[in-house]
Amino acid sequence: MSLDTDEDLLLLAGALLNALAGRGWCLGTAESLTGGMVGEAITAVPGASVSYMGGVIGYTDRAKTALLGVPAELLEQRGAVSAEVAEAMAEGCRERLNVQVGLATTGVAGPASDDRGTPVGTVFVACATPWEYRVERLLLDGDRCHIRVESTRAALRLAIRLLEMTPPGVEETT
Secondary structure, eight states, rough: GGGGGOOOHHHHHHHHHHHHHHOOOEHHHHESSSTTHHHHHHHHHHHHGGGGEEEOOOOSSSHHHHOOOOOOOHHHHHHHHSSOOOHHHHHHHHHHHSEEEEEEEEEOOOSOOTTTOTTTTEEEEEEEEESOEEEEEEEOOOOHHHHHHHHHHHHHHHHHHHTTOTTTTTOOOO
């Protein structure tokens, strides 16, 4: 499946970019299992550079620590596929890219479980903003491609929902 032909992903990415631009905010992404798909969906929208700063693909634990500041102890204790690591990735992205919104994905796309036995299709998406964060756990079925695309879709939706929940007058610029 090509992201540029997935109209729903493009609509979601456009809606997210509009919500960000309306606040004058910028977004950064921290991706593991999606390997850049979230960033790809966002950059497929013309004018994305107004609100999208960039992304980090922290595929390994070592990269999550070095590039996003995820504590090695957290990865050791909770595993890369956890709500706590997803949150740390989103916050690390927000801090390291100096943006108001950090969006992260981590999970197991398959074809096999990770070294902790986490079932294929277990995914966490996280979004961090100046005022709060949200993490969602997904249990997805399907092949590797389907799990990655649905994780991308879920991440975009989460960010849109969180921005829609912003109380009037809550603004922050970096």
